[in-house]
Amino acid sequence: MEAKKPSVVMAFIILGFSSMPHLQVLFFILILATYLLTVAANLIIISVVKASQHLHCPIYYFLGSFSFLEIWFTTSTVPKMLESLVGGRSTLSEASCIAQLYLFFALGSTECFLLATMAYDRYLAICHPLRCPAIMKWWVCAQLVGVAWVGGFLAPLLSIVLISCLSFCRPADIHHFFCYAGPLLMRSCGDVSLSSTLVSVLASSVILSTFLFTMVSYGHIIATTLHIPSTTRRCKAFSTCASHLAVVVLYYGRVIFTYIRPIPHSASQLDKVISLFYAVVTPLLNPMIYSLRNKEVKDALRKV
Template sequence: MESHNSSVVKGFIILGFSASPLLRILSFVLVLATYILTVTANVIIISVIKTNCNLQRPMYYFLGNFSFMEIWYTTSTVPKMLESFLVGGSTISVAGCISQLYLFFALGSTECFLLATMAYDRYLAICHPLHYPSLMTLQISIWMVAAAWGAGFLAPLVPIVFISQLSFCGPQEIHHFFCDAGPLLRRTCGAAFFSSTLVTVLASIVILSTCLLTAISYTFIIFTIFRIPSANGRQKAFSTCGSHLTVVVIYYATVIFIYVRPISPIASELDTVASMFYAVVTPLLNPVIYSLRNKEVKEALKKLVNRKQVFVKNIGSIIMDALYRKEIIYS
């Protein structure tokens, strides 16, 4: 890690891109729009799944939890990121920085576990359709989701505890969008080899194990799709499977590039750009690919919109009728 002769600091300044004010404003607008779309899309998915009886099944229970996780995953980093774009630097205390790092790592680990769980669910549904109702009940899916959340929040706990015991020295500036492990450990006053190694080892275990399980599930799915006699059926299945794999590949490629290697003592702009993909871009793609392209979700969404329109229309009619009667009384 970098060595500094400065005194111990109590907070940091998250700089984001060291770019011109115009580029920062453009980045602010793009990231804000992406964040609003991500949160809105995931809230819509959760609402549709909760209000439609036909979607009370394991697959949609996984998707609802995934959407809930995505909302908090993006919210853990994007607000501070937006502040750094807008004012040229976002201040955060050391405790706040470590808290953000833990929350981001915990939700990122949960995403890995949920992706593996969802891939396994699709494997059972496609490769063992006759046994699927008995193999994946709603009760089993609840336990699997609880295990994913529990494992996700436990996985980064030990390295975060060690990092919280370290002292941090100046300069205060962090050349990143949020308090990630690499930028934070580069600001330690002394050697942080053990904490750095612990982060790399545990991140590698979580990322590579869940990536392998996800890859195995999709491999079996692809082989099963090849055996579908109908060309039209194969094309539809490959379209859905291909979309899922695209998001999985983008997410895992970027997180493997960042975390499955020793933490570099020197900051890299490439790391900063790569982190934008897994922190901002894939959370927007996930609800679109996994849910909003799903036929049943789209049908349920149409019904929900129609019900809202009818409700608004009825409320409008009642208000107009009340105003009309009031006008007759006073005329």
């Protein structure tokens, strides 16, 4: 008797938080409020940087670009997440699912490159203060931001192309709140070892290379700062880096734990919680860290 062919999936059901129906209303309110605050806070940062003349310098140009990135990063997952909370689940076509996965990885990679660029700017400002104005012209800053965006969108492209060539079989459920790589690959009808390995290798390469570059930059910054004889100047030098370093630690602490390992084919509750924090909470924390710990930004906010 001829074996029955598996039914090919044309759309996926994002289960989200369907295992906790009694908490879905609470989750919806909290996530919606966080998303609206995130968009508003990052738009305020962009507006203040643009409106305040004394903030027209490289570090705040990068900060405005970073805030713009955070708006798109959280928007790539949260609207569908809210839809799944309203209806208990949401449906995505195969093309939309892969597009969402690509955006999530591409914007995350761009964030890595942009954080490394901001670390390089701090390195020049503290270790080579006389050369910094000559090097970091506005057009150089624009080119660096452009390279970060292009590099971020190119980095996951090959792995996404391989995933898009796969066929997916039933069941069509994805046990996550967006099209996460592991649960999606688990629905493939064929061998996914190449795609899974490539996703892990590319993610690890981007994360570790940018993290190493950032840490080397901060190693030079700390060494230079410790040799400053004046305590006041030393504290001022550290304070200019504190906000960016806090964001770096917060960001890389999560992504290294999540992605520097083989891609799991199913998402545990811990994976979901970390991804939720990464996609929803962190884009709100970053502008708060920059605004609350930065005197120039706070002064500009008061004036605006």
